[in-house]
Amino acid sequence: MCGIVGYVGTTGGAAAVDVVLDGLSSLEYRGYDSAGLAVPTPSLAVHKAQGELAALEGIVPRGDLAGSLTGIGHTRWSTHGAPSDVNAHPHTDEAGRVAVVHNGIIENYQRLRDDLAEAGVVFRSETDTEVVPHLIRRYLDRGVSPEAAFRRAIDQLEGSYAIAAVFEGSETVYAARQDSPLVVGFGETGTYLASDVPAFIEHTDRVCYLENGDVVRLTADGAVVTDSAGNPVDRPTETVAWDPEDAEKSGYDHYMLKEIHEQPTALRQCLRGRIDDLEGTVTLEDINGLDHDGPVQFVACGTSYHAALFGAERLRRNGMAAQAFLASEYTTDRIPVDAETLVVGVTQSGETADTLRALREAARTGATTLAVTNTVGSSAARECDHALYIRAGPEIGVAATKTFASQQLTLALLAAKLVDSSNRTALEALRDIPGQVQTVLDTSDARAVAEEFVDADGFFFIGRGYHYPVALEGALKMKEITYRHAEGFAAGELKHGPLALVTEDTPVFAVVTGDGEGARKTIGNVAEVAAREAPIVAVTDGGSDVTRYTDYVLEIPTTDDFTGSVLAATQLQLVSYWLANRLGRSIDKPRNLAKCVTVE
Numbered sequence: 001m002c003g004i005v006g007y008v009g010t011t012g013g014a015a016a017v018d019v020v021l022d023g024l025s026s027l028e029y030r031g032y033d034s035a036g037l038a039v040p041t042p043s044l045a046v047h048k049a050q051g052e053l054a055a056l057e058g059i060v061p062r063g064d065l066a067g068s069l070t071g072i073g074h075t076r077w078s079t080h081g082a083p084s085d086v087n088a089h090p091h092t093d094e095a096g097r098v099a100v101v102h103n104g105i106i107e108n109y110q111r112l113r114d115d116l117a118e119a120g121v122v123f124r125s126e127t128d129t130e131v132v133p134h135l136i137r138r139y140l141d142r143g144v145s146p147e148a149a150f151r152r153a154i155d156q157l158e159g160s161y162a163i164a165a166v167f168e169g170s171e172t173v174y175a176a177r178q179d180s181p182l183v184v185g186f187g188e189t190g191t192y193l194a195s196d197v198p199a200f201i202e203h204t205d206r207v208c209y210l211e212n213g214d215v216v217r218l219t220a221d222g223a224v225v226t227d228s229a230g231n232p233v234d235r236p237t238e239t240v241a242w243d244p245e246d247a248e249k250s251g252y253d254h255y256m257l258k259e260i261h262e263q264p265t266a267l268r269q270c271l272r273g274r275i276d277d278l279e280g281t282v283t284l285e286d287i288n289g290l291d292h293d294g295p296v297q298f299v300a301c302g303t304s305y306h307a308a309l310f311g312a313e314r315l316r317r318n319g320m321a322a323q324a325f326l327a328s329e330y331t332t333d334r335i336p337v338d339a340e341t342l343v344v345g346v347t348q349s350g351e352t353a354d355t356l357r358a359l360r361e362a363a364r365t366g367a368t369t370l371a372v373t374n375t376v377g378s379s380a381a382r383e384c385d386h387a388l389y390i391r392a393g394p395e396i397g398v399a400a401t402k403t404f405a406s407q408q409l410t411l412a413l414l415a416a417k418l419v420d421s422s423n424r425t426a427l428e429a430l431r432d433i434p435g436q437v438q439t440v441l442d443t444s445d446a447r448a449v450a451e452e453f454v455d456a457d458g459f460f461f462i463g464r465g466y467h468y469p470v471a472l473e474g475a476l477k478m479k480e481i482t483y484r485h486a487e488g489f490a491a492g493e494l495k496h497g498p499l500a501l502v503t504e505d506t507p508v509f510a511v512v513t514g515d516g517e518g519a520r521k522t523i524g525n526v527a528e529v530a531a532r533e534a535p536i537v538a539v540t541d542g543g544s545d546v547t548r549y550t551d552y553v554l555e556i557p558t559t560d561d562f563t564g565s566v567l568a569a570t571q572l573q574l575v576s577y578w579l580a581n582r583l584g585r586s587i588d589k590p591r592n593l594a595k596c597v598t599v600e
C-alpha cells in the first residue's frame, strides 16, 4: 500500500530528483507516513523522512543531486515497523551499493532476516523490505551482475511485492512485480516507472502494465521486460486517456471537493455510448462476451461494498438472485458458489487485497469473475474473466466520492444488461442522473447544515431499500474525514437497539424519497427519533411529509428511489466535507488511511 516511482532520463532530460518528487506527490494517496528517494550516480545518495512528502522535500539537497538522471522514490504506508526515518524506504545494503523500494508484504522475511543476521548482516530497520538489499548484496559479493543479483534476490521472496532497485554508479532501474501494481511509461526524454499512472502522466501517456512475475530493466532508451526465468516477454504499450489536469486540484481546496464536483462529468463518461435510446437497451462493450442468468455474488470493501449493496438490490429488483459480501468475510468454504455463479468484484483501485483474494477464491471454484473497476490494467481487471470500467477518471482524495457514484451507475447498467430487459423509462432515468447531481451541487445547503453540527458528539444515518447503503456510506464518509463517531443503519433497525444512543446531541440524517411504503415506514422511524429530541436532517425530494418531523432539509430533485440514492449520497458527501473542513481535518489524506489497501 505504498507508492513507487522510478525514472531514467536521457542526456539533457529532467533531473531525477525533480521527477521522483513530483511523481511521489501524485502517489501520496497510496500512503503518506514517510517518504524517501535514492539517486545512484555519481555515488549512491539516499534521503528519507518520516511524515508527509513535504518533510522529505524539506531535507533533499536538490542542488547536489541535480546532475543525476536516475532515481527511485517511495511514499510509505506502514506494515512492518512504525513510521520513522529509519523504516522509510529506500533501504540499502551495509556498503551502500544498492537501494531498494518496495510495496507489499514479504511473507517469508523473518526467515530471510534470520539467515542474513546469522551471516553477520546488521539490520537497521524493522521492515520486511530491508532483507532485499542485503540479499542482493550477497549475490553482488559473489561477482554476479546487478541484474542477476536482483533476480536471484527476487526469486527468494514469497508474498506480494512491487520492488524497484538502483545500483551505485548505474543509470538503470530494475523492478519486479508480484501482486502489487507497476506500470512503465515511455516518454520523449526518459523512461518512467510507477505504482500508478498519475505519477508520470505529465510526461507521457504511453504505458505498459507489468504482469505478475515480470522483471523489467529501465534505461533512458526504454524498458526490457522479462519473465522470472529471464525470457523476454511482450507487454503491449497502451495509450491512457487521462488528462494531466485531471490529476490536479483545479482551484479547489481539496481533491475531495473537486472530485465531488466532478461527479456529473464522471457519470456522463460512465454512460457514454452505453445506452441506446431508440432500442431502450444497454450495450456494455467491455463485457460483450458476458452472458449470464445465474446467481450473482458481489465482493467488495468499504465504499465499494456499499456500491455492491446497490448492485445486489438492483439485480434482485430485476428478478435475479444476488447478494453482496464483504470481501474480507467471503470464503467459498461457507458460501455456495459454483460454475453457474457470476462473482463481481467491485473495486475502484482494482488492487484491494481482500477483494482480489475473494475473486481468486471464487475463480478456483469455476465461477465466472467480473471486475467492476476504475483502473485499466489493474490486477482485478487483468485477472478476472471480464472487466467493466466505471470511467470515473483519477480519484486522488482518499475518501471515495466520484468513484462511488460511478460504481452505482455502472452497476445499474450491469443489471440492465444482465436481465436483458428493454425498459426505456428506467434507462432514461439513468441518463438524467448526471444533470440531477449537478442540480444538487448547485443548490446544496450542506455547508450550512454542517455548520450546525460542529459540536455534535456523534451522527446517525438511516435509510431503507436503496437508501440503506447510502446511510452506511454517509456514516463512513463522516467517520473517515471528520474523525467523529458516525453509524449508518437500516431505518427499521434503529428501534432494535441503536435508538438507545439517540439523544439531543446526536444528529440523525434520514434519507426519504417518494411517498411509497418504504418512505412511510422510514417516516415512522423518523418520528421515533423526533420523540427522543435528536436534531433530524431529512435528505428528501419532498415526495412525503417527512419534514414535519425534521429540523433541517437537504433537498434533492424528485425522481425514483435509485436515482434518489445517488443524489442523497452527494448531499451527505458534502456535509462530511464541510464539517471536516470546518474542523480543519486532513481531508484528502485522513489519518491512518490510504487510498489503495493492498494488504489483507
Ligand code: F6R
Binding pocket: 301, 302, 303, 304, 305, 346, 347, 348, 349, 350, 351, 352, 355, 398, 399, 400, 401, 476, 480, 595, 596, 597
Ligand atoms: C472509503 C474508501 C474505502 C474503499 C475500500 C475499497 O472512502 O475509499 O472504503 O472503498 O478501501 O477500495 P477499492 O474500491 O479500491 O477496492
